[in-house]
Amino acid sequence: MSEIAQELLPMLRVYNDGRVERLLGTHVVPPGDPKGMVQSRDVVYAPEANLSSRLYLPKNINPDQKLPLLLYIHGGGFCVETAFSSTYHNYLNTLVAQANVLAVSVDYRTAPEHPLPIAYDDSWTATKWVASHVDGNGPDEWLNSHADFGKVFIAGDSSGANISHQMGLRHAQEKLSGFNVEGIVLVHPFFWGTQRIGCEAQQKKERIELIEGLWYLANPTTSGFDDPLFNPVLDPKYASLGCSRLLVLVAEKDPLRDRGYYYCEQLVRRGWKGRQLEIMEAKNETHTFHLLFPDADNAKSMLRRIAFFLKQELLLAKI
Template sequence: MFDILDVISTGSTEPDVAHDFSPVMIIYRDGRAKRLVGNEIVPPSLDPKSNVLSKDVVYSQEENLTSRLFLPNNINPNKKLPLLLYFHGGGFGLETPFSPTYHSYLNTLVAESQIIAISVDYRRIPEHPIPILYGDSWAAVKWAASHADGDGPEEWLNSHADFNKVFFAGDSAGANIAHHMAMRYGEERLVGVNLIGIILVHPFFWGKDPIANEVDVGETIRELMETIWRCACPTTSGCDDPLINPMNDPKLPRLGGNKVLAAAAGKDVLRDRGRLYCETLKNNGWGGMVEFMEAEEEVHVFHLSNPTCENAVAMLRKIVSFIHEE
């Protein structure tokens, strides 16, 4: 995984290159992309370390979109487990649920939490700009909801998912998606599905005017963030678009669920946007429980590259507690 500050530049001398986000991605003027990281995939399996089973299932026949399901092995066949829908990060354009990074992380999260999880694959930018990936992610949520009566197409969900205890989670761009899925749930609801809360790890939120730690990063980084966002959503009105700046969304009090956990990293340029998100929820009439945790001296999505470090373990424990506390 990469920190946004690892991106060297957005310029290029090649005439057919629109944006050079080396060392992670190059976007061409015709809409193609060369992904320089996050391309490796691993098959589903019984993971010997975590004792978690995984398998891939199609949730959209029309678009041939697949998700990876994770289930603790050797559980009571009649036991119902909290259901987590996880949306991977990668700047809306990198990584998949099938990458070693996310496969490993979900194995660990499922083992520690004793939950059933759906790691959602969605079409990526720039070939499929926002809002396409939001639509894909909502289709995955609705596919999961089709199992609420125990008669859906996937037996793992029919047998083991507790639809009274549903959570959305994600990191970075995936946390942005998780937020918007909770917003849509708050607007539309889903019969038989009770969204308890959302877990946002280093969420990719931004805004036109700098706040707190953003003041010190300089115009180059701010221009980079805006360029990335405009590549993701070419039709955007800018960095105060509620899609990237939910604090600017008058509908924010309609957020689904009744609790939020947001995690931040001390050396992450996105740190204080996550903090402001929590403060806004507390003060705008939403009414749910909001928790914020910060890992000092850590960088963006550090827990994926260094999952056994002290702060990563502490964050995992907090997520487990958040899922199971009443």
């Protein structure tokens, strides 16, 4: 029997023989919505790697109706979870119904079997696949018929927020034609650094070990905690984030809270050219609480805030 080489609870164990035992995000569910509000299906975006995304579309829309397009990137420390898990499937059903958007929930390969930058590259491949529908002749009919590529949003939580930031940078560099990233939503972003800031100095040892252990497991060739992929304010391209609006959500008891505030402060100081930056803090809550307790009042408030952000321009246009 192989021995445990590394244990990062409550997320996973890695054994000496290389086997990975994931303790979260392993319960996958098929497309569908018990409430009957949203339709969904899985579509392959990278056949060579057998990678798919799950698409979500509100029911009862007109045949040629255009909706804001949301690319959602799941979290899990780059190591656990999937776009098809019950946690993310239920969350996307609720968000799509409330925000009235077409969503693409991106699945990507996870570490340690597939170390970084694979998750970034897979997510960018999915983004380019979605953008291939701009002219209305891509491989997926939902995207051809219903995606408004003038109102694209990228969102993610935890490591998915980390990836979403990188997608914003890549879009700024490559300028996908006809693909306008109106906004980015970062939920409890998985950012860190060597120097402790704010509440980080008071965190329990096991919390710090989990954060830092996940980073090294996901990116074994990293330069450390000040790697620009983990500490984005050290990236020379940081302020070129390619979107017009940004919403960052943090939680009061999350060890990563002050990184979210620092990210926003530095973005303004570096001269980010976006026109709207907002931050929302959930009091008395911890990391990704909204996924663990979706019926809690704070989780519902957070969902409403994100939904409003996604359809804000549409609401203002009707006034």
